[in-house]
Amino acid sequence: MLKDYRNAIFVEEAKVLEHHAFEEGQFVLRVDAPKCAATAKPGQFAHIQCDLQRLMRRPLSIMRVSVDEGWVEFLYKTVGDGTELLSAKKVGELVNIMGPIGRPFELNKEKPNALLLGGGVGIPPMVCLAEQIKNEETAMSPTVFMGSEVPFPFDRKTSNLPVNGIGSDVSDSLPLLEAWGVPSRLASLQGYSGVYEGYITDLARDWLSALSDVERSQVTIYSCGPTPMLKAVAALAKEFDLPCQVSLEEYMACAVGGCAGCVVKVTTDEGESMKRVCVDGPVFDATTVFA
Amino acid sequence: MPNSILSSSFCGLNFQTPLVLLSGCVGFGNEYTRVEGFSHADIGGVCLKGTTLHARPGNPTHRVYETPSGMLNAIGLQNPGAHKVVNDILPTLDMNETQFIANVSGSTIEEYQEVTRLFDNSAIAAIEINISCPNVKEGGVTFGNDPDMSARVVEACRSVTSKPIITKLSPNQTDIGESARRCIDAGSDALSVINTLMGMAIDTKTRKPVIGNIQGGLSGPAIKPIALLKVHQVYQVAKLHNVPIIGQGGITNANDAIEFMIAGASAIGIGTGLFYNPLICKKINNDIKDYLALNNINVLSELIGSIDI
Numbered sequence: 001m002l003k004d005y006r007n008a009i010f011v012e013e014a015k016v017l018e019h020h021a022f023e024e025g026q027f028v029l030r031v032d033a034p035k036c037a038a039t040a041k042p043g044q045f046a047h048i049q050c051d052l053q054r055l056m057r058r059p060l061s062i063m064r065v066s067v068d069e070g071w072v073e074f075l076y077k078t079v080g081d082g083t084e085l086l087s088a089k090k091v092g093e094l095v096n097i098m099g100p101i102g103r104p105f106e107l108n109k110e111k112p113n114a115l116l117l118g119g120g121v122g123i124p125p126m127v128c129l130a131e132q133i134k135n136e137e138t139a140m141s142p143t144v145f146m147g148s149e150v151p152f153p154f155d156r157k158t159s160n161l162p163v164n165g166i167g168s169d170v171s172d173s174l175p176l177l178e179a180w181g182v183p184s185r186l187a188s189l190q191g192y193s194g195v196y197e198g199y200i201t202d203l204a205r206d207w208l209s210a211l212s213d214v215e216r217s218q219v220t221i222y223s224c225g226p227t228p229m230l231k232a233v234a235a236l237a238k239e240f241d242l243p244c245q246v247s248l249e250e251y252m253a254c255a256v257g258g259c260a261g262c263v264v265k266v267t268t269d270e271g272e273s274m275k276r277v278c279v280d281g282p283v284f285d286a287t288t289v290f291a
Numbered sequence: 292m293p294n295s296i297l298s299s300s301f302c303g304l305n306f307q308t309p310l311v312l313l314s315g316c317v318g319f320g321n322e323y324t325r326v327e328g329f330s331h332a333d334i335g336g337v338c339l340k341g342t343t344l345h346a347r348p349g350n351p352t353h354r355v356y357e358t359p360s361g362m363l364n365a366i367g368l369q370n371p372g373a374h375k376v377v378n379d380i381l382p383t384l385d386m387n388e389t390q391f392i393a394n395v396s397g398s399t400i401e402e403y404q405e406v407t408r409l410f411d412n413s414a415i416a417a418i419e420i421n422i423s424c425p426n427v428k429e430g431g432v433t434f435g436n437d438p439d440m441s442a443r444v445v446e447a448c449r450s451v452t453s454k455p456i457i458t459k460l461s462p463n464q465t466d467i468g469e470s471a472r473r474c475i476d477a478g479s480d481a482l483s484v485i486n487t488l489m490g491m492a493i494d495t496k497t498r499k500p501v502i503g504n505i506q507g508g509l510s511g512p513a514i515k516p517i518a519l520l521k522v523h524q525v526y527q528v529a530k531l532h533n534v535p536i537i538g539q540g541g542i543t544n545a546n547d548a549i550e551f552m553i554a555g556a557s558a559i560g561i562g563t564g565l566f567y568n569p570l571i572c573k574k575i576n577n578d579i580k581d582y583l584a585l586n587n588i589n590v591l592s593e594l595i596g597s598i599d600i
Contacts, residue, residue: 005324005325006324006325007324007326007327008325008327009326009327009569010326010327011326011327011568011569011570035327049567054357055357055360055361055362055511055563055566056355056357056566056567057566057567250352250353251352251353251354251355251356252355253355253362253364253563253566254316254317254323254565254566255566256322256323256569257318257325258316258317258323258565259315259316259318259355259364259366260315260318260340260349260354260366260369261355261366262354263349263352263354263369264352272348273348274348274349279322279325
């Protein structure tokens with residue numbers, strides 16, 4: 001049964017190629033990990049040894065990959081000793097990574113109007129998903145909204161790509177997405193100029209409300225972020241009767257499905273069940289996680 | 292050097308290497324095969340996840356948390372129940388790859404016995420009795436901390452199976468040697484020493500326990516010296532009965548493994564070490580072989596219990 005999954009996760013001594021610091025302990029890390037890069041999909045993560053002296057790895061979601069150049073890129077925030085140690089890694093040093101791991105986002109081609117909602121360290125899988133759609137799915141049109149309560153880990157850029165239903169004062173975007181031709185807008189409660197002042201779900205509601213009924217019926221929501229945000233996203237999807245996939249996080253030990261340390265309560269046909277975030281997820285149908 | 296120098300007979304089971312993957316770390320046996328380079332050929336035995344008669348959902352999250360040189364866990368015996376394990380999961384395992392060992396748990400002696408009976412009628416190689424789980428309210432360590440109860444559980448399981456019984460002992464008790472003696476007298480063929488130590492962690496921002504179950508079992512290198520002493524103590528009893536020990540607790544390299552063998556362990560349990568490095572077994576095997584060659588040791592058994600006091 002499980003034999004299809006054999007040898008799908010690779011352990012690599014990955015050389016740090018780039019490591020950039022942003023405000024509030026945010027870092028973008030690019031490592032040389034060709035095996036992981038070759039098969040990584042949006043929503044998957046890698047399990048990273050932050051330091052040789054630390055017993056437990058940390059799961060970091062994958063933000064970008066280059067199959068040709070063999071690198072994988074992560075965005076993470078330092079939240080404790082492990083990620084602090086990781087942040088000290090210099091270009092040229094080695095980081096042991098296991099990946100790619102987990103059930104990725106599934107592109108819903110029947111409802112190709114993709115709304116991507118990323119909050120905080122939930123931003124990376126949305127970037128990854130937007131890049132995949134841009135590269136592979138010309139029939140799909142992604143719109144990306146990102147939320148953060150600390151300064152965004154990139155230089156915000158005024159967008160030239162219009163987004164339906166969003167006022168011109170909400171003009172800032174993620175430059176990478178802008179370059180790909182993927183429209184994006186930002187949300188925060190911190191009062192940054194050019195950024196929507198409010199929750200990402202309110203920004204999404206404005207956008208959804210401006211669509212025609214036909215357009216709206218073509219929307220699928222993909223989201224990653226803190227649990228309260230995902231709960232609000234799931235409620236929004238329910239309100240508009242839209243399919244919604246959410247990517248979850250939980251403290252993790254093995255990351256291969258062996259220890260059942262990282263579970264989430266999920267509704268299944270047979271009733272409630274504790275599913276492993278690492279291999280049964282991290283992406284779940286929102287309706288199975290949030291009632 | 293071939294793996295054969297590492298092979299041995301462990302209470303009648305053919306172990307191709309002395310390494311045993313520990314219950315609760317490797318699911319129901321196939322999970323680590325997801326990792327390229329991992330092979331059951333590097334492992335003597337795999338102890339499957341603790342199994343109770345009926346399905347259990349386990350504890351609330353968080354269930355795992357890193358602590359200095361270790362980790363806390365409180366999974367709470369999440370499992371699909373013995374019938375499903377025997378009927379649906381065991382048939383997916385390739386019993387030729389390694390020795391798969393069931394891990395039996397319960398809230399009552401009758402439950403331990405019934406689960407053992409179900410596994411007795413299966414392809415499983417041996418049965419490990421878990422009287423030391425620190426993360427459930429009934430059974431588990433409350434049995435393991437009482438030598439009388441420990442012996443009664445082993446006796447009840449012994450009466451329904453002819454497969455080898457391995458009893459997993461708790462370090463959370465006063466006299467582990469006495470407990471070992473009672474379990475051997477009750478029919479245990481081997482002993483696992485030790486299960487995790489009870490511990491906790493508190494989030495100072497919220498003042499809440501980090502672990503959903505409030506307390507958890509501490510594993511990893513932090514407990515290695517304690518585990519080593521317990522193996523040494525249990526060996527003094529077990530050697531009198533030729534009962535072998537799976538030594539376990541914070542082993543992450545060949546030197547750790549050899550220490551445990553010198554203290555009296557015939558097999559070496561690997562658990563938390565896999566989380567650090569999923570390919571750790573291959574390296575430990577190779578490094579043990581190097582040690583044997585360097586020290587002109589031709590048979591692994593020469594090492595076992597060879598402590599010079």
